Amino acid sequence: MSKTFINKIFFYESGDQMTNFLDTIFNPWLGPVLNLHPFWAILIISAGITLLITIVYKYTTNQEEMKRIKEELKKYQKEMRKEKDPKKLMSIQKKALDLNMKYMMSSFKSTLYTFIPIIIIFAWLNMHIAYYPLYPNQEFSVTAKFAEGAKGNMTLKSIPELYIDKNTKEISDNEVKWTLKGEMGEYKLIFNYNNEEYEHNIIITNERNYFLPEKPIKDSKLKMIIIGNEKVHPFGKNFNIFGWYPGWLATYIILSLIFSTLFRKLLKVY
Secondary structure, eight states: OOHHHHHHHHHSOTTSHHHHHHHHHHHHHHGGGGGSOHHHHHHHHHHHHHHHHHHHHHHHSOHHHHHHHHHHHHHHHHHHHHOOOHHHHHHHHHHHHHHHHHHHHHHHHHHHHHHHHHHHHHHHHHHHTSBOOBOTTOOEEEEEEEOTTOOSEEEEEEESOOEESOSEEEOBTTEEEEEEEOOSEEEEEEEEETTEEEEEEEEEOSSSOOOOSEEEOOSSSEEEEEEOOOBOOTTOTTOOBTTBOOOHHHHHHHHHHHHHHHHHHHTTOO
């Protein structure tokens, strides 16, 4: 998969043709799930994807051979725990590593079948479940981040017109921040800094939809434009693990690991 393709999937704004293409594919059958609380939406989607991966894995691998390899690996692990002779231990470790490599190579084929479809589904999820939308007539922030030492003013305007607290602002602490508000609809934000002009699209809506809020800027002292969409924390805003607040992707990974263990046992997959 090329870098250009990945960039199109993950970083282009939702007005891009790639986004429209993904919405056409996934909205009819996954769109209704987005109306649920983010945790339940991710739980349902992760269960479905993990079940699909497990089934593909089962029927694209030689399960008898995979079972045999796993049993041999367990045998070698027991021998390594008991063995005291360093030379014999190294010999057993080498056999176990060779066998583990054979297991990985045998499962690689199924990974090829699922990798690209899963990446595309993740891209669609990233466009719909990573952030909350900008709601009509509710204030939101727009922030321009600059390189260290940047000076001067930056101007912001919108098409159609939005409420903007002040169009032109001076760079302070390497950033400029505005407060905006508007009716439901799509808008084009136009930024002007040192005769450099940049655009970033936004959508104001009650639906679970948004244009990706962060836009990196290259070859300029302006480094990033950030729209103030609130990030989704499926376990709740206050839930954290030693100060870490899991987002949608971390939640998906946690749930998929649980489902993977469950489905492999139920379907007797090795």
